[in-house]
Amino acid sequence: MREIGLDHLADIARGAAILGTGGGGDPYIGRLMARAALREHGPVELVPLAEVPDGAMVLPVAGMGAPTVMVEKLPSSAEMSNAVEALCGYLGRRPTHIACAEVGGVNSLIPVAAAARLGLPLIDADGMGRAFPELQMFIPALYGVRASPMALADDKGNRSVLDTVGNHWTERLARAATVEMGGSATTVLYAMDGAKARESMVPATLSLSAELGALVAARRGEAAAAVAERLGGRVLFTGKVLDVERRTQGGFARGTARLHGGAGELRLSFQNEHLLAELDGVPVATTPNLICVLDQQTGDPVTTEALRYGHRVTVLAAPCDPRWLTPEGLALAGPRYFGYDLDPVTL
Amino acid sequence: MREIGLDHLADIARGAAILGTGGGGDPYIGRLMARAALREHGPVELVPLAEVPDGAMVLPVAGMGAPTVMVEKLPSSAEMSNAVEALCGYLGRRPTHIACAEVGGVNSLIPVAAAARLGLPLIDADGMGRAFPELQMFIPALYGVRASPMALADDKGNRSVLDTVGNHWTERLARAATVEMGGSATTVLYAMDGAKARESMVPATLSLSAELGALVAARRGEAAAAVAERLGGRVLFTGKVLDVERRTQGGFARGTARLHGGAGELRLSFQNEHLLAELDGVPVATTPNLICVLDQQTGDPVTTEALRYGHRVTVLAAPCDPRWLTPEGLALAGPRYFGYDLDPVTL
Missing domain, CATH: 2.40.390.10 (CV3147-like)
Known part of the structure; x- marks a missing residue:
């Protein structure tokens, strides 16, 4: 799979929600979000992790907060672009590749929408190989990649950039902001270069999600x-x-x-x-x-x-x-x- | 008064704590902070509000949080410079003048320390003519100046930049961050140009503080x-x-x-x-x-x-x-x- 089009979304969302182990968001919502973006911008290029160049700037995108909230207060595309803009403004540079922070019914599909809207390739990988509730739970963190500087954006248009002394502080401050923002927010975090992404991310979890989703549909x-x-x-x-x-x-x-x-x-x-x-x-x-x-x-x-x-x-x-x-x-x-x-x- | 030196600090802190109406921080702590900065960097130039040029970038600096916490967890100079760096990085420009957000025993003296450490002139003015507990309570806000983008920094080295849709949201998100940061933080907010500062700030409150402080010492x-x-x-x-x-x-x-x-x-x-x-x-x-x-x-x-x-x-x-x-x-x-x-x- 080298491209994600409208036809792939149902399988990816279903399979990702299996690997999301109960979290990572509702696959129906994830699918709706990605569908709106692909309809407007066309399919997204999917890049195998092994092919990401050393100097790439890889930016994981994810929803944060309580899934119980996210089913009622759907993440909007404005949240995603506000979060990306806020972080890029702070860092003074822009991503070359979008990635999934975790696997999940929403969190595998928000990056599809983000890549479509930003016109960037998406990496076939994520940072956990599953979903986890707190942001320091991220395999590249075991390789020294830091969650911050990270950005959060909410449905009202509010943005926050965090630049902390460690991932537990990032989780703590981001969680407090998420709660004030109404219980859910869109985040960009763990920006890393391509070499570090190849070394530390979990490969091929989007294509695995698509495969599992197709398996369920068949069986x-x-x-x-x-x-x-x-x-x-x-x-x-x-x-x-x-x-x-x-x-x-x-x-x-x-x-x-x-x-x-x-x-x-x-x-x-x-x-x-x-x-x-x-x-x-x-x-x-x-x-x-x-x-x-x-x-x-x-x-x-x-x-x-x-x-x-x-x-x-x-x-x-x-x-x-x-x-x-x-x-x-x-x-x-x-x-x-x-x-x-x-x-x-x-x- | 065109300059603030070591000899002025006791009077300013005492007078500012009177105008602080019980808040704005303990004058002894404010004085200690400013003294350390002036000893290292020399006196600070004090600019009358009327003399600030139109194109100046005026940056108010203040401590935020519970004064009950601030007497035990003193703001450090690193917090101030981290907050300024975070905001300047986000905005892509640097202040030309430092100002007081409010009058108070700490909040009139943090800007003195900030101006000394940054080598910038300080404006003889503030945004309230007193102290108030919430950040939307700011006279330039009545003239359309927005609190955000603002930055917060804590004693651990954590920084947060907020860019919101309104001052009540800035207060809400900044307050939540301040609570997580341990109940107090150093902030930079309400960046404005010189023309707007002349129109909207409360003039001469640092020199009034010095005068009141001297009055108390005499009487x-x-x-x-x-x-x-x-x-x-x-x-x-x-x-x-x-x-x-x-x-x-x-x-x-x-x-x-x-x-x-x-x-x-x-x-x-x-x-x-x-x-x-x-x-x-x-x-x-x-x-x-x-x-x-x-x-x-x-x-x-x-x-x-x-x-x-x-x-x-x-x-x-x-x-x-x-x-x-x-x-x-x-x-x-x-x-x-x-x-x-x-x-x-x-x-």
């Missing part, structure tokens, strides 16, 4: 097993949602869901993304590995903000990028960072 | 009457502090103080600055006029964060800049903005 009721196989993971559980406790808090959607099925009771804990799956009290999958929830009948991904009582779903686990399992990766996004006193469950 | 126990006379105001009350209820909340020092004296019981309500004085339940002075508290014995100003049980003080009221009493001025900083269902008391 539907049997999609979960096929997706698990393609990702080298396994189906954990099939059953019905009994109960969802969810709150929009501190700029995140946090909560737990209880599911009942033949294997017992599965409890999912999430902060935007699914972080922990426990079967009858025993952890069966944990962050940083992927925990994905699919609709049992259609195979479509179910995001954490869309989980509801009575939903019949299949839950699968799949291995994350191995760099997340290093001590540095686990310090950023392992179970203990999120307050679960557990080692990560091996798949 | 001490009788200073309150002399200060009231110089400002065209009157002494409201003399008595002892019975009780102070104070909380650091949302980036402000808020509270009330009860004072007992021969005339009855005076209640002062403050949000960084004194906003309302009631004698036995009857309002006797209100924002936007100045309510100033002086130590009965020394005549030194008492800031809201320093008020304490047993303190013997004199309270005076003095007229504000008349532009605060226009409908637009009252909408920004009149009693009703602060939640008091009152017309401003005429002096």
Whole structure:
């Protein structure tokens, strides 16, 4: 795949929302945003990560905030261009390539819209190989790339540029700004050169999303097993949602869901993304590995903000990028960072 | 006064803290900050407002946040230069003149330190003719000058640039950033050209501060009457502090103080600055006029964060800049903005 056109959007959005592990935004919204941009500006050139030149200026673009908010307050294209303008003004230079910060139903598609509107190529890669709730959770950060200078823009037209002493401060200040901006914002962050992008980003996650999306469209009721196989993971559980406790808090959607099925009771804990799956009290999958929830009948991904009582779903686990399992990766996004006193469950 | 040297600092800080109406920061801290800068860089040129050329780029500098925090977490010179650098980088141009955003024990002296460190002249003026707690309360705002683009910097080295759709959004986002930054930050905001500064700023408030400070040093126990006379105001009350209820909340020092004296019981309500004085339940002075508290014995100003049980003080009221009493001025900083269902008391 060397180009993203209107025909690819449904598959990419669906597949990205699977890899988004419950977070990264609603695929329907992501698809609408990208469709509007492609209709106006035509298809987007997709560049394999290995072909990005050393001196490129790579700019990841993403929505930030609570997905529960983003489904009601859709990111606009003005937010994206305001964020890019603010950062470029501050840095005094412009990007040559757009990238995805994370994989997700919105966060894989905002960069498609951004690349179309800015007339720039998009890199087939992202910074996590999945979605994560906080901005310091980014594989290039393990290679010394800093999130800031970063920019945020909101639906009102407000912009903020942050230039901090470390990624945890960037997360803290950006989260506070996101909350004031109404719970969601569009961001550009982790600007890096092409050499660093090739070394540190997770390759081919847009084409993998397209492939997974097509697989679901082809297999539907049997999609979960096929997706698990393609990702080298396994189906954990099939059953019905009994109960969802969810709150929009501190700029995140946090909560737990209880599911009942033949294997017992599965409890999912999430902060935007699914972080922990426990079967009858025993952890069966944990962050940083992927925990994905699919609709049992259609195979479509179910995001954490869309989980509801009575939903019949299949839950699968799949291995994350191995760099997340290093001590540095686990310090950023392992179970203990999120307050679960557990080692990560091996798949 | 055409120059500010080490010998002027004590008077300016003392006088500015009187005009700061309880806010604007502790004069001892302001004096220490300016002294360190003047010792290193020599005296600062003071330019009368009327002499600022049309094309000047005037940059007001101020501390933002709760004065209760600022007495423990002193602003550093690095914060000031980081804020200036961040804003200049974003705007792509540099200031020719530094100005005071408000009058206050710290906020009249941070600009002295900034002018010394940057090697720029300082304008004998400020944007309020007093101190006020929120950043949209600024007389040049009545003339269409916008607070943003503005920059904030903290003691850790973090910087933020805000570029918003209006001053209330700038206040909201800057306040959230200030709270995350630990409750206080150094800011640069309301950049304007020289013509606009001449039209809209309050002239000669640094030299007035110096004059009031000298008056207090000369008169001490009788200073309150002399200060009231110089400002065209009157002494409201003399008595002892019975009780102070104070909380650091949302980036402000808020509270009330009860004072007992021969005339009855005076209640002062403050949000960084004194906003309302009631004698036995009857309002006797209100924002936007100045309510100033002086130590009965020394005549030194008492800031809201320093008020304490047993303190013997004199309270005076003095007229504000008349532009605060226009409908637009009252909408920004009149009693009703602060939640008091009152017309401003005429002096």
